[in-house]
Amino acid sequence: xxxxxxxxxxxxxxxxxxxxxxxxxxxxxxxxxxxxxxxxxxxxxxxxxxxxxxxxxxxxxxxxxxxxxxxxxxxxxxxxxxxxxxxxxxxxxxxxxxxxxxxxxxxxxxxxxxxxxxxxxxxxxxxxxxxxxxxxxxxxxxxxxxxxxxxxxxxxxxxxxxxxxxxxxxxxxxxxxxxxxxxxxxxxxxxxxxxxxxxxxxxxxxxxxxxxxxxxxxxxxxxxxxxxxxxxxxxxxxxxxxxxxxxxxxxxxxxxxxxxxxxxxxxxxxxxxxxxxxxxxxxxxxxxxxxxxxxxxxxxxxxxxxxxxxxxx
Numbered sequence: 001x002x003x004x005x006x007x008x009x010x011x012x013x014x015x016x017x018x019x020x021x022x023x024x025x026x027x028x029x030x031x032x033x034x035x036x037x038x039x040x041x042x043x044x045x046x047x048x049x050x051x052x053x054x055x056x057x058x059x060x061x062x063x064x065x066x067x068x069x070x071x072x073x074x075x076x077x078x079x080x081x082x083x084x085x086x087x088x089x090x091x092x093x094x095x096x097x098x099x100x101x102x103x104x105x106x107x108x109x110x111x112x113x114x115x116x117x118x119x120x121x122x123x124x125x126x127x128x129x130x131x132x133x134x135x136x137x138x139x140x141x142x143x144x145x146x147x148x149x150x151x152x153x154x155x156x157x158x159x160x161x162x163x164x165x166x167x168x169x170x171x172x173x174x175x176x177x178x179x180x181x182x183x184x185x186x187x188x189x190x191x192x193x194x195x196x197x198x199x200x201x202x203x204x205x206x207x208x209x210x211x212x213x214x215x216x217x218x219x220x221x222x223x224x225x226x227x228x229x230x231x232x233x234x235x236x237x238x239x240x241x242x243x244x245x246x247x248x249x250x251x252x253x254x255x256x257x258x259x260x261x262x263x264x265x266x267x268x269x270x271x272x273x274x275x276x277x278x279x280x281x282x283x284x285x286x287x288x289x290x291x292x293x294x295x296x297x298x299x300x301x302x303x304x305x306x307x308x309x310x311x312x313x
Contacts, residue, residue, distance in 0.1 A: 006265050013145035015264070017153060018219065020257030022047070024156040025211030026235030027242065027249040028163050029204035033079075035167065035244055036200035037180035037303040041097025042082050043208050044232030045104030049074050050209025052108040055216035055223040056115065058125045067217055068152075068210065075209025076202040078104050083198035090307035101232070109225060122222035128152055150218040152210070157250070159207070164246035176200050180301035183308040193308055208232070234284075241291050243298045255290070 006012050026043055033040040040046075054071035058064060078100055085096040116123070128150040131137075136147040167173035175196055179186045183193045211231065216223045234256060242248035 006262060010141045010144040012261055012265060013258075014148065015261040016254065016257040017146070017149060018257070019260045020253040021149075021153045021156050022211035022214045022219070022231055023235055023238060023253035023256060024160065024250060025207050025214065026232060027238045027253055028156075028159055028246060029075075029207035029211070030235050030239040031242065031244055031246060031249055032163065032167075032176070032204035032207070033201050034239060034304055035180045035301055036176050036197045037183065037301055037306065037308070038083070038086055038197055038201055039093045039097060039236075039305055040079070040082060040100075040201060040204060040208075041094060041236070042078060042100030042104065042205070043097075043235055044228060044230070045101030045108075046075050046078050046205050046208040047212035047215075047228040047232045048108045049078060049104040050212030051216045051227060052112055052212075052223050054209070054213030055125060056111070058127075058217060059123055064126075064128060064217060068213055071209040071213035072206040075205040075207070078209075079202040079205025080198065082205070083201040086307075087194050087197045087201075090309060093305055112223060122224055124221045125217070127216075127221040128218040152214045152218045155210075156214075160246050160250045167246065177301075180303055183303055187310065193310070208235075211235070237288075237291050240298055240300075244301065252290075 026047065029046075030040060030043055050071040053074040054067040057070035058067040062070060081103075082096055082100045085091045085099075086093045112122075130148045130150055131154070133147045137143045139147065165173075167177060175186060175191060179191075179193055179196045179200075183197075186196065187193050212228060215227055220227070238249060238252040238256065241252040
C-alpha cells in the first residue's frame with residue numbers, strides 16, 4: 001500500500017475515529033473546566049479511574065449503562081475534590097491537578113488489586129459493539145468509516161454539539177464563560193462564582209471519566225495498567241489547539257486520531273528501514289507543531305488559573 005493510498009482506505013478512517021473518541025470526551029471535559037477558569041490536570045487520573053470503575057461496574061453486573069453512570073459519578077467526585085481545593089481554598093491548580101491524578105490512579109490500581117488479588121489476566125466483559133445502522137452501514141467506504149462504530153463514539157460526537165450549544169446559546173453557558181473571564185462581574189449579578197466553577201469542574205470531570213470508560217467498555221473489554229497512556233495530557237494540549245471551542249476540539253481530536261492511525265500503518269510499510277520509535281513519536285511531534293502554530297493567536301479565558309475570593313476586587 002502506497003503512503004497516500006492509506007488515506008483512501010476505509011479501515012484507516014474507522015481507526016482514526018475510534019482513536020479520537022476518548023480524546024473528544026477528554027477535550028470537552030477539559031474545555032468546560034477551563035472555560036470556567038480552572039485548569040484540571042487531574043485528567044490523566046480521572047481517565048484511569050473512569051476506565052477502571054466503569055469496567056468493574058459492568059463486571060459486577062451493573063450493565064453497560066450502569067458502567068457509564070458509575071464512571072461519570074467517580075469523575076464528578078474527583079472533580080468535586082479538585083474544585084474544593086482550587087476554588088474556595090484557592091490552592092494551586094497545577095499542584096491540585098497533579099495530586100488528583102496521582103490519587104485517582106493509585107486508587108484505581110489499589111481497588112483493582114484488592115478486588116482481584118489472585119488474577120493474572122483481567123476478566124473480560126461484554127463491551128459495547130459496533131452498531132449496525134440500516135442502509136448507512138452498508139454504504140461503500142462511508143459505511144465502514146463512519147457508520148460502524150459503537151454507541152460511545154456517536155455519544156462523543158453528539159456531546160460536541162450539545163456542549164457548543166450550551167456554552168454559546170444558553171444562560172448557563174454565558175455564566176460559565178463569564179466566570180472564566182471576569183468572575184467579579186458574575187458575583188455582582190448575584191450568582192455564585194464558587195458554585196458555577198465547581199459545577200463546571202464536576203461536569204467536565206464526568207466527561208473525562210467517560211473518555212476512560214470508552215477504553216475499557218468499547219475499545220477493549222478489560223482494564224489493565226497503563227492503558228490511558230498519556231491521553232489525558234493530549235487532551236490538555238488539544239484544548240489549547242481548539243481555542244476552547246468544542247467544534248475545533250472535535251477537529252483536533254480527529255487530526256490526532258488520524259496521525260496515530262497513520263503511523264501504525266506506516267510502520268508496516270517502512271518499519272524495517274526506520275526505527276519504530278520514530279513512528280511512535282510522530283503524532284506527538286505533529287501535535288506540538290500544530291499547537292505552537294495555533295496557540296499564538298488563541299483567545300484564552302482571561303481568569304484561567306487566577307484564584308478568586310468573594311469580596312475581593
